[in-house]
Amino acid sequence: MTVRDSYLKQLDEALTFMRDANNFLVVSHVQPDGDAISSTLVVDWLLQKLGKTAVLMNESELPSRLSYLNGFDKIILYKQAALVLKFDFIIAVDCADFRRIGEAASSFAPDAKLLNIDHHPTNNSFGAVNVIRPEAAATVEILFDLIERAGILLELSCATAIYTGLLTDTGGFRYSNTSPRVMEIASQLLAIGVSGNELADHLLEKMTMAKLKLLQTALNRLTFSENLEIGWVFIGKEDLRETGAVSEDLEGIVNYALNVDGVEVGILFKEAEDGGVKASLRSAGKVNVAAIAQSFGGGGHVRAAGCRLDGPLPEAIQQLVDAVRKALIE
Numbered sequence: 001m002t003v004r005d006s007y008l009k010q011l012d013e014a015l016t017f018m019r020d021a022n023n024f025l026v027v028s029h030v031q032p033d034g035d036a037i038s039s040t041l042v043v044d045w046l047l048q049k050l051g052k053t054a055v056l057m058n059e060s061e062l063p064s065r066l067s068y069l070n071g072f073d074k075i076i077l078y079k080q081a082a083l084v085l086k087f088d089f090i091i092a093v094d095c096a097d098f099r100r101i102g103e104a105a106s107s108f109a110p111d112a113k114l115l116n117i118d119h120h121p122t123n124n125s126f127g128a129v130n131v132i133r134p135e136a137a138a139t140v141e142i143l144f145d146l147i148e149r150a151g152i153l154l155e156l157s158c159a160t161a162i163y164t165g166l167l168t169d170t171g172g173f174r175y176s177n178t179s180p181r182v183m184e185i186a187s188q189l190l191a192i193g194v195s196g197n198e199l200a201d202h203l204l205e206k207m208t209m210a211k212l213k214l215l216q217t218a219l220n221r222l223t224f225s226e227n228l229e230i231g232w233v234f235i236g237k238e239d240l241r242e243t244g245a246v247s248e249d250l251e252g253i254v255n256y257a258l259n260v261d262g263v264e265v266g267i268l269f270k271e272a273e274d275g276g277v278k279a280s281l282r283s284a285g286k287v288n289v290a291a292i293a294q295s296f297g298g299g300g301h302v303r304a305a306g307c308r309l310d311g312p313l314p315e316a317i318q319q320l321v322d323a324v325r326k327a328l329i330e
Contacts, residue, residue, distance in 0.1 A: 007131075007133060007145075008149070010129075010130065010131040010132075010133075011131060011145060011146050011149045012149065013129050013131075014115055014117065014129060014131050014146060015146065015149065015150055017089075017091075017113075017115045017128075017129045018046070018047060018050055018052065018091075018115070019050060021052070021088070021089040021113075022052055022053065023052070023053050023054070023055075023087070023088075023089065024047060024052060024053070024054040024055070024087070024089045024090065024091055025054070025055050025057060025087035025089070025090050025091070025104075025107060025108070026040050026043050026044060026047075026054050026055070026056045026057070026090075026091045026092075026093065027040075027056075027057050027058065027090065027091070027092050027093075027095070027101050027104045027105075028040045028058055028092070028093050028094050028095065029094055029095045029096070029100040029101065029102075030058070030059045030060045030100060030101075030102040031060045031247060032058055032060060032062065032063065032094075033063070033168060033169075033251065034063075034066060034164050034165055034167070034168025034169065034203065035094050035138040035139050035140055035165040035168060035169045036058075036093065036094040036139075037062065037063065037066045037069065037072070037075070037164075038066075038069065038140050038161040038162065038164045038165035038168075039093035039094050039117070039138075039139040039140050039143060039165060040056050040058070040075060040093055041056075041069055041070065041071045041072065041074075041075075041158075041161045042140055042143045042147075042158055042161050042162060042165075043091055043093055043117075043143065044056055044071055044074065045070075045071070045155075045157065045158040045161070046143070046146065046147055046150070046152070046158075049150075049152050050150075054091075055076070055087070056071070056074050056075040056076065057075065057076050057077070057078055057081060057104045057107065058075055058076075058077060058078070058102075058104060059077070059078045059079075059101075059102035059103045059104050060077075060102070060247070061077070061246065061247065061248075062075060062077075063248040063251075064246075064248070065202065065203065065248065066164065068160075068202075069157075069160065069161050069164065070157035070158075070160070070161070071157075078102070078103045078104045078106070078107070079103070081107070085107075086107060086108065086109040086110075086112070087107055087108060087109060087112060088109045088111070088112050088113065089112065089113055089115075090108055090112050090113070090114040090115065091114075091115045091117065092114060092115070092116050092117070092118075092126075092127065093117050093118065093139050093143075094117075094118055094119070094120075094138075094139040095116070095118055095123075096118065096120035096122050096123050096299040096300060097122065097123065097124055097126060097299055098126040113128045113129075114126070114127040114128055114129075115127055115128070115129045115130075115131075116129070116130045116131070116132070117130075117131045117132075117139060117142055117143065117146075118131075118132055118139055118142075119132070119133055119134060119135075119136040119137070119138060119139050119141065119142060120132075120134065120290075120299060120300060120301060121134035121290060121301060121302070122290050122293075122294055122299035122300060122305075123299075131146070135179070137166060137169055137170050137175075137177040137178065137179060137182045138165045138166050138168075138169035138170070138177075139165065140161065140162045140164075140165030140166060140169075141162075141165075141166065141181070141182065141185060143162065144162050144185050154188075154189075154192055155192075156192055156193050156194070159189045159192040159193070159194050160189075160194050160195075160199070162185070162189060163186060163189045163190075163194045163196065163199060164199060164203070166182055166185065166186055166189075167196075167199055167200060167203060167204070168203060170182060171204075171255075172200055172204045173186070175303070176285070176303065177301075177303075207249075208245075208249065209244075210243050210244040210245040210246070210249055211245055211249035213243040213244070213245065214235070214239060214240070214243045214245040214249050214250070214253070215253060215256075217235070217239050217242075217243060218233040218234075218235060218253050218256070218268075219233070219256060221233050221234055222256065222257060224260070224263070225321065225325065228260075228262045228263060229262065229263060229264045229265070229328055230263065230264065230265050230266075230267070230321055230324050230325065230328070231257030231258065231260055231263045231265075231266050231267070232257055232266065232267040232268070232269060232317065232321065233253060233254070233256070233257055233267075233268055233269070234268070234269040234270070234271070234313060234317065235250065235253075235268070235269070235270045235271065236271045236313070237271045237272070237273060250268065250270060250280075253268050254266050254267065254268035254280045254281075254282050255282060257282075258282045258283075258284060263284065264283065264284050264285075264286045264287055264328060265281060265282065265283050265284070265286075265287050265289060265324045265327075265328070266281070266282045267279055267280065267281050267282075267320060267321070267324070268280045269313065269316065269317055269320075271311065271313050272308075272311075275310075275311040275312070276308055276309065276310060276311055277308065277309045277310070277311050277313055277316035277317075278306065278307075278308050278309075279293075279296075279298075279306060279307055279308070279309060279316070279320055280304075280305075280306045281293060281300075281304070281305050281306065281307075281320075281324075282303060282304055283302065283303045283304070284303075285303065286328065287324065287327045287328060288302045288327070289301075289302065289303065289304065289305040289324075290302050290305040291327070292305070292307075292320075292323050292324060292327055293305035293306055293307040294307075295323065296308070296309055296319075296320070296323075307320075
């Protein structure tokens with residue numbers, strides 16, 4: 001069986017999963033980004049077209065900048081849900097591993113069946129049915145193929161969500177994952193009526209005053225290794241409160257470390273309220289940051305990954321920077 005045939009078989013199995021049940025819980029990863037939220041809403045749209053119903057849930061606060069997406073207000077937060085009902089059929093999107101689902105997994109029935117749709121190469125196929133395509137730039141790319149396989153015509157609301165996921169996960173079609181297939185899909189979405197320029201301006205250019213203040217704080221702390229191959233910044237527990245910023249305002253800050261000429265790996269460290277440290281890693285291509293993140297219990301892509309470390313912050317920084325130094329030598 002060819003890779004293509006195997007992928008089509010996975011898509012067919014996913015459609016069978018959706019058609020064989022009626023009520024679903026759709027979840028994505030904690031601290032959801034553009035692809036996670038868009039994928040959640042695209043799955044909901046597809047389930048509606050198949051005559052199914054779904055509850056959409058996430059553990060974390062949702063990025064308000066994505067509130068323009070149709071169905072955004074349907075996504076409930078786990079801590080606010082207070083659902084007694086346990087779901088038998090789960091669809092997880094854009095989750096590199098089961099842990100990334102977070103507390104929303106508490107709403108799964110003990111014998112729940114799970115469909116896992118994802119594009120992370122570190123995904124360990126934790127579902128009863130799995131559609132894993134590391135070649136895809138974003139999970140919404142897989143969902144586009146799924147809709148196409150189902151023979152359902154796209155509507156503008158769904159097309160906008162797919163375009164949003166592609167735009168954010170390719171950095172505005174600038175990252176190395178911007179494949180010919182990505183541009184082909186984007187072209188079809190634009191033909192449907194998606195406002196590409198407006199989405200790019202809203203998602204990639206505009207920022208809140210709180211984010212600007214947080215960025216100023218972060219750049220004042222920008223640090224480099226002796227040979228300038230590693231750059232990192234950190235955000236302390238008090239910084240968000242002092243600037244008025246929220247978690248979504250952290251997005252993109254890591255790139256300021258990576259984009260300095262000569263830097264191979266950029267890292268953003270964020271001190272969590274419980275004393276732990278969350279790290280986002282970006283690579284210029286020389287280092288597989290997914291492998292480094294995995295060694296700390298995280299995961300992701302070759303050029304973009306994340307993990308969590310034990311505090312305190314200075315020790316966490318030292319640990320991860322040392323691991324990157326080692327990877328650069330190997």
